[in-house]
Amino acid sequence: xxxxxxxxxxxxLRPRSHAGAAWRAAVAxxxxxxxxxxxEIASLLVQTLAQPLFFLFIFGKVLxxxxxxxxxxxxxxxxxxxxxxxxxxxxxxxxxxLGRDLSFTREIDDRLLAPLPxxxxxxxxxxxxxxxxxxxxxxxxxxxxxxxxxxxxVRTDEIGVLIGMMALxxxxxxxxxxxxxxxxxxxxxxxxxSIVITPLIFTGCLYYPWGSLxxxxxxxxxxxxxxxTYASEGMRSAMVPVQNGAPESLAMAWVVLVLCTxxxxxxxxxxxxxxxxxxx
Amino acid sequence: xxxxxRPTAAIEVERLVKRYPKGRTNAxxxxxxxxxxxxxxxxxxxxxxGKTTTIGMLTTMVVPTSGRAVVAGVDVVTDHIxxxxxxxVVPQRANVDRSLRVSExxxxxxxxxxxxxxERTARAGELLEELGLEKRSKEKLxxxxxGLQQRVMVARALMHEPxxxxxxxxxxxxxxxxxxxxxxxxxxxxxxxxxxxxxTHDMEEADRLCDRIAIMDHGRILALDTPEALKxxxxxxxxxxxxxxxxxxxxxxxxxxxxPSTSPDDRVLAALKQLPGVTGVDRxxxxxxxxxxxxxxxxxxxxxxxxxxxxxxxxxxxxxxEQAELLDLRLARPSLEDLFIHxxxxxxxx
Numbered sequence: 001x002x003x004x005x006x007x008x009x010x011x012x013l014r015p016r017s018h019a020g021a022a023w024r025a026a027v028a029x030x031x032x033x034x035x036x037x038x039x040e041i042a043s044l045l046v047q048t049l050a051q052p053l054f055f056l057f058i059f060g061k062v063l064x065x066x067x068x069x070x071x072x073x074x075x076x077x078x079x080x081x082x083x084x085x086x087x088x089x090x091x092x093x094x095x096x097x098l099g100r101d102l103s104f105t106r107e108i109d110d111r112l113l114a115p116l117p118x119x120x121x122x123x124x125x126x127x128x129x130x131x132x133x134x135x136x137x138x139x140x141x142x143x144x145x146x147x148x149x150x151x152x153x154v155r156t157d158e159i160g161v162l163i164g165m166m167a168l169x170x171x172x173x174x175x176x177x178x179x180x181x182x183x184x185x186x187x188x189x190x191x192x193x194s195i196v197i198t199p200l201i202f203t204g205c206l207y208y209p210w211g212s213l214x215x216x217x218x219x220x221x222x223x224x225x226x227x228x229t230y231a232s233e234g235m236r237s238a239m240v241p242v243q244n245g246a247p248e249s250l251a252m253a254w255v256v257l258v259l260c261t262x263x264x265x266x267x268x269x270x271x272x273x274x275x276x277x278x279x280x
Numbered sequence: 281x282x283x284x285x286r287p288t289a290a291i292e293v294e295r296l297v298k299r300y301p302k303g304r305t306n307a308x309x310x311x312x313x314x315x316x317x318x319x320x321x322x323x324x325x326x327x328x329x330g331k332t333t334t335i336g337m338l339t340t341m342v343v344p345t346s347g348r349a350v351v352a353g354v355d356v357v358t359d360h361i362x363x364x365x366x367x368x369v370v371p372q373r374a375n376v377d378r379s380l381r382v383s384e385x386x387x388x389x390x391x392x393x394x395x396x397x398x399e400r401t402a403r404a405g406e407l408l409e410e411l412g413l414e415k416r417s418k419e420k421l422x423x424x425x426x427g428l429q430q431r432v433m434v435a436r437a438l439m440h441e442p443x444x445x446x447x448x449x450x451x452x453x454x455x456x457x458x459x460x461x462x463x464x465x466x467x468x469x470x471x472x473x474x475x476x477x478x479x480t481h482d483m484e485e486a487d488r489l490c491d492r493i494a495i496m497d498h499g500r501i502l503a504l505d506t507p508e509a510l511k512x513x514x515x516x517x518x519x520x521x522x523x524x525x526x527x528x529x530x531x532x533x534x535x536x537x538x539x540p541s542t543s544p545d546d547r548v549l550a551a552l553k554q555l556p557g558v559t560g561v562d563r564x565x566x567x568x569x570x571x572x573x574x575x576x577x578x579x580x581x582x583x584x585x586x587x588x589x590x591x592x593x594x595x596x597x598x599x600x601x602e603q604a605e606l607l608d609l610r611l612a613r614p615s616l617e618d619l620f621i622h623x624x625x626x627x628x629x630x
Binding site for chain 1: 341
């Protein structure tokens, strides 16, 4: 038996079921990403937690200590910081990573040539980026506990809702990151961030509860067009203790409906754009 | 699978067309060819000829506009996954995963293709050794030269034992040493029975490595055959270069004859011109050598490439018959570049 016979035989031994092959490829790609994330965990956390740390310190601690804000502010601020972290970390990571990959490094090619549909490669990226965002979001809590001290107040009876909101928000962030990474060239991304992300953050009810905006009605209506508003408000209703008498908020059904709709739209278009970019 | 059910061709391409959405012409314009199992098949042409697009369609990354392509018995349009399971690709540009170490690049690639853990570790070890990378297997690629990255990509493409290996301009931008190394590896793979499709704009590379070559330009195949047969397509296909020296005494004896046209040089030239099959003879620069009183003359013969052996013999006889001494006789076959110029009227590199 010659070497090529042996090779042929090995080819035939290899399972040819497409679903099986795609599943194994997807698992291998996930394990690759887990390995890389594990190696980069320190820098990942520093990158994603620096901003929440300083926000909590200045707005939650310093400003309330000097009397500029009421101590209660940190309680409504924290859910916004969590929403900000789980939304923005995957969005930025995925869009920059993908933009760079599709523009010049082409490191993704090896995964695109693996035996699985190319949209699954994108979906895996979304899920992993969301998971990393969720991880970073989880770290915000001990960080807040440490920075805020006695002002740290989070209700624990809605923890399931909280985790659900965080997961939904991080997947939404990753899906929007997928859209941005595929439609904008990497050279324009930082400009796009300033044009899109900055307004998104400041109209997203991250730093103020939506109910309190009643006094500026037009702005309150404007914030309703920002999915981040629903994420922040959802987070708030799952985190702010009831006895603090939070102002009226958005109904949970609306929050979930809008977040899910945004997710379906952004993920659907992101996957479509991705396919268009990698297959010519 | 038995021999009878196994498709005979590794690749079958029929009237394959690709027009990019913004393209004014077809990037690939109705090409048809077949690659046999175990064959090394070359796509030779200048940049923009459609080589990379053709390889892109065969590797499922470019969607054909029309036509049909079957790789290892699997249709590239209807069964992406089936094709990807059977092919290995070494791209034109380095695209190695820089977050991973060299050995991990190989093992993860194999994992994507469902190679069991033990097998992929063993195979990565073998390939790293074979490609002279074993000492650097734990490193990341940041400090690797283009040649080393290329080796990693070749090793990676072989990790899942593909039935067909695609190499898109593999030695482009490589230093000469890395190029020679890669050529050796490609020949070794061919000896092992791997079907190889190689695109290049380097005639020497195509000539040395390929069993058959398709010459492409403007999305079409202009000619397809073995390198030897292709070179035979150039009109006046054989070229003979010879140098002879005429002893001084004869030159002097002939000189007083007062007829310059019958100088020994001219007589040799005339004798060569009369040989059967010769279509033209040029005199080369005499380039006097340091051989005492003796002088050398160079000639270049053009002949239709039927039988170079007979031509060699009769040319030698003609020179000796004129009492000149034959210094050098060399058969210069036309290059693929000559053919390319003949087919397109333009240079391959232009």
